[in-house]
Amino acid sequence: MTIRWSGEGVETVTAFLAALVAGLSLMVPIDFAWTSRSSALHLDLLVFSLPQAIAAGALIAVVAAVLSTALGGQSLRWGVALGGVALLFVNHLLGRNAVLGTSLATLNFLDSIAGGLILGGSGAAVLARSRVESRYSWAAMAWLLGAIGGVVAEEIRPETRSAVTDQHFPQNWPALDAPPMWLIVLAVILIGVRFLREPGSQPAEPYSIQLPIVPIIAAAFMIGVSLLCSSVLARHGDSLRDIAVMTAATVVAAVFAALLLPDRDGTQVLLAVALAGAGSVILENRVPGWSVPPLMLAVAAGLLAGTRWPGVRVAAVGVIGLAVFSVLVVATGHNVVLGGLGHVLLALLSGYCFGAVAPRYGSTRVLGIALIYVPSPVLALRDYTRRGHCLLIDPGKPCTIGDYTSFAPGWTATALATGCALGLWGLLRRRPEHDPAA
Known part of the structure; x- marks a missing residue:
């Protein structure tokens, strides 16, 4: 028996937040307060590896959605999203306390993997409930809004390189720390609650x-x-x-x-x-x-x-x-x-x-x-x-x-x-x- 907790409203908010955090994790290069003091080599490696990291996260999102849909019910799907946001939290927590010289490219790949798990797991969860209807539920609409909104919000960042030729390029790197830690913590709480509220015996979607x-x-x-x-x-x-x-x-x-x-x-x-x-x-x-x-x-x-x-x-x-x-x-x-x-x-x-x-x-x-x-x-x-x-x-x-x-x-x-x-x-x-x- 599924326990209703403020009904569709909480699930809608959770779906939006999960998709938004996932989108920001995929699109925005990882950075911390110490990033601007990194060497040009470390920042160049981050920039050049960014497309591959995004592609890897996108593929993981599809794999997570397919497998969590085919192999389990809502509990598994939200569990995948919870695992992704937990990885995101740990990655940012470690990154904040990392020493200068830590590989930003590696941290960014972990961010993309986490974003893919969140996007795939939450998407499979909210869209599975809409499949039996002719149109999307509010939770599914919120998930789509958050996912598309991740691209919109990503565009507010300043350029990573100064438009003016400058030999001190690392000092021009903007430290945004996106997604912010408070947003990640909120996502951990909401997705965790959503996971705990789901029954573990719900059958998988027929394929x-x-x-x-x-x-x-x-x-x-x-x-x-x-x-x-x-x-x-x-x-x-x-x-x-x-x-x-x-x-x-x-x-x-x-x-x-x-x-x-x-x-x-x-x-x-x-x-x-x-x-x-x-x-x-x-x-x-x-x-x-x-x-x-x-x-x-x-x-x-x-x-x-x-x-x-x-x-x-x-x-x-x-x-x-x-x-x-x-x-x-x-x-x-x-x-x-x-x-x-x-x-x-x-x-x-x-x-x-x-x-x-x-x-x-x-x-x-x-x-x-x-x-x-x-x-x-x-x-x-x-x-x-x-x-x-x-x-x-x-x-x-x-x-x-x-x-x-x-x-x-x-x-x-x-x-x-x-x-x-x-x-x-x-x-x-x-x-x-x-x-x-x-």
Whole structure:
């Protein structure tokens, strides 16, 4: 017998907080008060290993969601999330008291692993209860809001490298200590209570024999291709041939991963890959802190609109339009008004893309969320247009990073979104309709 503790309200708050903490753990480089005194080598290792750490955490999130769903009930799922947040707490506690010279890259990998466990376990828990309904519960909506909000909140951090060439680069590293310890402690308490309130004998969600491994294969393939293509464009972003090949490879990988998933669950993968590309061009690195609450409200509005008026074709066209809009923002010299409008449109569209699609299996939802965290090839191209070969020529020295004026990232995001939209059209024609959202 399940004990009701303030009902759905507490579970909703717990789901939001778990997803938010997980997102921040994945996206924000780990740092402490002593980080700025670390050597340039330690900080460079952290920066260069960050994409791999995010990719590892994203894959762990999918694995955790799949296995906890296939092998156990709610108690196991919340137990996985509790283990992740406990690891996060210990990692930050040790990091705060670590000696100068401790490997920041290692601590960051542990942070990403913890974030993946929290994201996968909590996602499997809250989405499993929504599977029996035609639409998401409030807890599932809160989890989606927190997961998407992790990307929004991550953008308020200052740049890790000074825009001005400075031989004292380590002193320019911003110490944010994100997620803050008080938020981690609160997450430990709420997730722990949620775990204790769940019965241990709840049966696992029924799956076919082959299904548990399929989302893991799709995730590993898609994340691996995105990481490879990002690595290539981070070094050869001035080659039109490489841009075209890497964009095409990303689209093909997204379509292949979508076809691996059952029924029309692959629509989430295609929309997430396209959205990550467009978002990589729209999002600025220095978003003012006061803008986070309005952007979170925009995400929530998009989620509600997506559940009320679902349409994956509308979402796909919207992502293409947003990518074209990003080119307009660059053409106008990064107009402040257009830039702010772009952030609002991205927040609305992000919510709509995840609200309009209701996959049959919760692990697919976790996969879609994980893909918006994984560095997109468009992000690598945008980074290259801002710094050129600077880091490749002399990694030990800081780079002068300016506002990008190239149209290449925007048009690449447009091509990526168009390719994913064509793949979505083919998937909808190929698969029978089971989900009214499609």
